[in-house]
Amino acid sequence: MSDAAHTSTVLSGNSLLYLDAVTVSFDGFKALNELSLILEPGEMRAVIGPNGAGKTTMMDVITGRTRPDTGRVVFGDDVDLTRLDEPAIARLGIGRKFQRPTVFEPLSVHDNLLLSLAGDRSPRFALWTKETPTERDRLDQLLATIRLTDDRDRPAADLSHGQKQWLEIGMLLAQEPRLLLVDEPVAGMSDAETEETAELLREINRTRSVVVVEHDMAFVRALGVNVTVLHEGSVLAEGSIDAIQSDARVIEVYLGR
Amino acid sequence: MLRDKLTIVTLSCILGGALLLAALNLLTPGASAAHIADFIVSLVGKYLCYAILALAIDLVWGYAGILTLGHGAFFALGGYCMGMYLMREIGARGVYANPILPDFMVFIGWKELPWYWQGFDHFWFALPMTMLVPALLALPFGWFAFRSRVSGVYLSIITQALTYALMLAFFRNDMGFGGNNGMTDFKDIAGISLNTETTSVGLMILSALVLSIAFLIARGMTRSRFGKVLIAVRDAESRTRFLGYRPESYKLVVWVLSAVIAGIGGALYVPQVGIINPSEFAPGNSIEAVIWVAVGGRGTLAGAILGAVLVNLGKTWLTSALPEVWLFAIGGVFILVTLFLPRGIIGLFAACSPKAPVDAQPGAAAAKSAAREIAG
Numbered sequence: 263m264s265d266a267a268h269t270s271t272v273l274s275g276n277s278l279l280y281l282d283a284v285t286v287s288f289d290g291f292k293a294l295n296e297l298s299l300i301l302e303p304g305e306m307r308a309v310i311g312p313n314g315a316g317k318t319t320m321m322d323v324i325t326g327r328t329r330p331d332t333g334r335v336v337f338g339d340d341v342d343l344t345r346l347d348e349p350a351i352a353r354l355g356i357g358r359k360f361q362r363p364t365v366f367e368p369l370s371v372h373d374n375l376l377l378s379l380a381g382d383r384s385p386r387f388a389l390w391t392k393e394t395p396t397e398r399d400r401l402d403q404l405l406a407t408i409r410l411t412d413d414r415d416r417p418a419a420d421l422s423h424g425q426k427q428w429l430e431i432g433m434l435l436a437q438e439p440r441l442l443l444v445d446e447p448v449a450g451m452s453d454a455e456t457e458e459t460a461e462l463l464r465e466i467n468r469t470r471s472v473v474v475v476e477h478d479m480a481f482v483r484a485l486g487v488n489v490t491v492l493h494e495g496s497v498l499a500e501g502s503i504d505a506i507q508s509d510a511r512v513i514e515v516y517l518g519r
Numbered sequence: 520m521l522r523d524k525l526t527i528v529t530l531s532c533i534l535g536g537a538l539l540l541a542a543l544n545l546l547t548p549g550a551s552a553a554h555i556a557d558f559i560v561s562l563v564g565k566y567l568c569y570a571i572l573a574l575a576i577d578l579v580w581g582y583a584g585i586l587t588l589g590h591g592a593f594f595a596l597g598g599y600c601m602g603m604y605l606m607r608e609i610g611a612r613g614v615y616a617n618p619i620l621p622d623f624m625v626f627i628g629w630k631e632l633p634w635y636w637q638g639f640d641h642f643w644f645a646l647p648m649t650m651l652v653p654a655l656l657a658l659p660f661g662w663f664a665f666r667s668r669v670s671g672v673y674l675s676i677i678t679q680a681l682t683y684a685l686m687l688a689f690f691r692n693d694m695g696f697g698g699n700n701g702m703t704d705f706k707d708i709a710g711i712s713l714n715t716e717t718t719s720v721g722l723m724i725l726s727a728l729v730l731s732i733a734f735l736i737a738r739g740m741t742r743s744r745f746g747k748v749l750i751a752v753r754d755a756e757s758r759t760r761f762l763g764y765r766p767e768s769y770k771l772v773v774w775v776l777s778a779v780i781a782g783i784g785g786a787l788y789v790p791q792v793g794i795i796n797p798s799e800f801a802p803g804n805s806i807e808a809v810i811w812v813a814v815g816g817r818g819t820l821a822g823a824i825l826g827a828v829l830v831n832l833g834k835t836w837l838t839s840a841l842p843e844v845w846l847f848a849i850g851g852v853f854i855l856v857t858l859f860l861p862r863g864i865i866g867l868f869a870a871c872s873p874k875a876p877v878d879a880q881p882g883a884a885a886a887k888s889a890a891r892e893i894a895g
Contacts (some may be wrong), residue, residue, distance in 0.1 A: 325761060352763035364758045366751040372749050382764045385772045390744040437762065 275405035277336070278303040278441060278471050279324070284333030285496075286319055291320040295331065296497035301441070306467040308476045310506075312515060318473045320492070321443050324412050324473075325358050339443070353383065357439035361446040363426040367419035371429060374418050375401050378436035387431040400436070405515045408432035424455060442466060444474045448481050453481065460484040479507075491515070526738060526867075530731055531823040533570075537727035537777045540797060546568035553687040556574070557670050557716050562835065564723035564791040566828045570782030572813045573827035574737055580809065581818030582741050583773050585670075586751030589678030589753025590781050591805035592685050593653035595795070597782025599689075599696060600652050603636060604645030605705040612706055622704075633695045642709045648823040649786035650779045657778030659773070665774070679802050685699075686800030708790050714836070719791070726787045730824065735779050737820050749773060782840045791818070808852045816863025825864060 264353055279301040286294040293317045304395045311317050324335060326348040336344040342352055352358075366374050379397055381387075404414035405411040408428040413421065418429060427447070434442055444463065448456040460481060463472060476482055482503055484491060489506045491498045508513055543555040572594045579585040612616040615625040619632055638644040660681065664674055692698035707713055710723075740746055751759050752766040759766050778847055789795045798804075808827075815826020829847070837845045860866055 315728050325755075348757075348760035349763050349765045353762050357760050360758075364755050366747075366754055366758070368750055368754065369747055374746070377747055377751055377759075377764075378762055381764070385745060385769050386746075388769075389740065389743055389772075391744055433762070 277301060278302065278305070279319070279473075279479065280334075280336040280340065281324075282334040282336065283440065284320075284330045284331050284335060286316075286323060289349055292495050294323065296333070297492070297496050299490060301471055301473065303440075304467075304471055304484065306463065306472040306474065306476050306487045307363055308485055308487055308489045308503075309473060310477065310479075310482060310489060310493060310497075313490040316496075317492055317497040318445065319495075321358065321445060321473075321475065322507055323350075324443060325356060337361060349383065352437070354436070355440035357434040357437045357441070357445065358428055359445060361449055363423070363430045365418040365433070366431050367374075368417055369420070370415050371405070371418055372401060373415040375404050375432055375436050376412045378433035380436070380438040384409075403434055404432045407435065420484060424451070427451075427459075435466065439475060440470060442470055442472045446476055447474065448476065448478055456481055480505075525819075525821050525868075529734060529824065533567070533727050533731050533824070535722050535797075536848040537567070541724055544716065544720055557719060558718070559566070560719050560723050561791055564719065564726050565788065566792065566831050567726035567730050568784045568788035569808070569811065570824040570827040571726070571733055571787070572808050573731055573815070573823035574730070574779050575780040575784065577817060577820055577823035578741070578773055578777045578780070578810050579770075579854070580812060581820075582746060582749045582753060583770050584756075585679045585770060585774065586809070587777075587805070588675045588677045588802065589680075589682035589805050590777070592678075592800055594680035594785035594788070594804075594808075595659065595682075595685070595689075595780040595797075595799035596653045596656065597649040598795045598799060599702075599785075600639075600645055600649040600782070601789045602702040602787040603639040603707075604642060605698075605708060606702050607636070607640040607708050607789060608708065613704070618619065621698065623692075623702070623828030624695065625658070625660075626649055627692050629695075636695065641851030646786075649782050653778040653782030653785075654775050657775045657806070661771045661774040662767075664769045679805070682805055683799050683802050686797050686802075689797035689800060690705055691769060697796070699797060701794060701798075701841075703794040703796075705790065705793055706873060713790055713793070721751035721788065722791050729783060729787060733783070734820060734824065737780075740776075743822065745769070745772075747891075749797050762833065809847065810849060812850060814856050815864055819863070819865045822863045822865035829864070837887070 277300050279299075281297055281299040283295055283296045283298055284294050285292060297316065297320065300375050309317055310319070319328060323330050324343060326343060326346055330344055333344075335350075337343050337354060337356065341354060343354075343356075346354070356426070365410060369377070376393065376397065379400060382391075384394050390471075401414075402411075405414055408431060410425060410429060410432070412422075413425070418426065421429060427452075447459050447463070452458065456478070463474065463485065466472060474485065486503075488501065489503050490500045493511075498515060499506055499512050501509075520710050540560060543553055543556065544560050547554040551888075567743050573591060576587060579587055606621040609621070613622040613625075615622055617625050620629060624632070639648070664677060669677065686818070689695055691694055696702070705713055708718075712719055721834050722804075741749070748764055748769055749758065752769055756766050760882065774779070785799070807830075811826040811830045812823045813826070814830055815824065816822025830852070833848070833852075834845060837848055856863060
């Protein structure tokens with residue numbers, strides 16, 4: 263099934279992200295083994311897999327943190343991401359949310375978002391620029407979306423854990439990425455927060471493609487999207503959550519032999 | 520609010536203090552109790568140059584997280600450029616009365632002025648050199664170091680090695696910079712005799728002016744979006760990459776600017792102390808300068824200035840009263856400040872004010888996140 267999808271998308275040439283036989287090894291251990299994966303524009307995909315399946319390495323390869331030994335990662339029509347570094351890839355429109363929220367603690371909520379707004383990233387620009395009315399409007403919108411309007415002038419260090427998660431999502435939205443990579447967004451969240459996060463991701467997915475790496479099956483089910491199961495660095499299965507959960511190989515990998 | 524108040528207080532202290540000292544030196548009779556002796560004027564001038572160096576260090580350490588242990592090298596290079604000009608300005612008044620060659624070159628038997636000494640007889644040439652030379656060293660150094668993502672203690676060690684290597688190089692007579700004696704016996708600067716009290720006062724006030732300008736430039740930079748990116752890089756460098764920033768470019772800009780500021784400090788220092796020699800490159804000097812910044816308050820600019828002046832006041836007093844105690848005292852102060860005043864003396868004032876400045880508290884933010892980590 264995945265092979266068929268593979269060919270047709272490549273031929274039509276309209277995939278957003280195309281991992282083509284990517285292999286990464288660390289000291290002989292193959293973290294990714296001929297991994298191939300295709301993401302359509304506008305799609306949201308959940309990636310699951312046991313520890314060590316290669317989920318984080320896959321994210322690292324896409325965002326330029328790790329360079330693959332072999333294989334290509336094609337973004338849009340013809341950009342080979344394996345030739346670019348992190349800032350260049352980020353500027354292309356790929357945003358990444360880490361598992362632990364990483365915000366700039368001494369800076370205010372407002373400044374965290376301001377630095378994330380899509381735009382010129384050169385030191386020269388940063389030295390002379392002033393906040394424009396357009397930027398101010400955009401920041402007001404974002405603050406409202408992530409419900410931190412009243413906290414805009416507080417240092418990010420003073421926010422609660424949940425608020426930091428939201429601030430980081432706001433920072434990602436400010437980047438206006440075409441593709442958003444989200445690493446375990448609901449780790450350590452309450453049920454209500456998990457539900458809210460699923461809602462938020464679905465909303466983000468209306469305008470952007472999203473890849474979510476997650477352990478939490480209930481959350482993946484709530485997202486209601488296609489699932490890719492990684493195992494030992496390659497794709498074990500792909501399909502709807504129901505198909506995945508009844509797949510004998512997946513059950514074996516997840517529940518042990 | 521506090522930041523603006525701090526800026527005004529800082530500028531008034533520097534400029535007001537300098538003018539007051541100048542007036543008390545020039546306008547009061549020598550016998551009066553209010554009279555300020557000439558040596559105090561030169562001493563303050565020296566402190567102001569140290570404050571310029573401290574400001575330069577605070578820019579890179581306080582805001583970009585680059586702990587430099589070799590900034591004395593840029594200070595000394597600026598000083599050497601000025602020294603070269605002052606040497607050439609002596610002209611035929613030297614011991615050997617050679618109109619072109621400085622005394623030490625005649626002494627080691629050189630017949631011709633080396634190429635790199637050309638042009639230093641002109642003030643208009645030497646002055647930009649005091650900035651250009653430190654920048655030309657800082658640029659490739661920073662480019663390689665930041666691009667290879669060398670940071671933390673490794674970078675500190677390399678900066679330390681840099682200044683040490685330069686010290687050894689400048690000790691050699693064949694370098695053509697006067698070997699271990701360095702350069703001294705300066706006569707005048709831009710046609711004005713260096714040996715009058717008016718000149719000392721003038722240089723001291725000039726140092727205060729330059730310090731104020733450097734402070735305003737640094738303040739403008741750190742409060743711009745550039746400064747916010749620097750703070751982001753300092754605290755979460757890899758995160759800034761995923762936002763599309765290149766931390767290495769930001770570090771390089773602030774690093775080179777900081778080297779230039781340090782060079783200017785050195786250039787003002789040499790005519791006021793009347794000598795420049797390789798001991799200015801000594802690693803200990805650079806480390807001491809970092810301590811000034813830590814004592815005053817890292818990442819606050821004003822704190823760096825305050826720290827430089829206070830620690831050097833203490834040094835002047837202690838090295839004459841109890842010379843053998845000085846090293847223990849500075850070491851002890853550094854330990855105490857690190858343990859109990861992570862935000863330095865300025866941090867004490869900020870703690871008393873209702874709303875602390877946001878971008879001025881690397882120590883506090885670090886302490887908070889550490890506390891959270893421990894608390895789980």
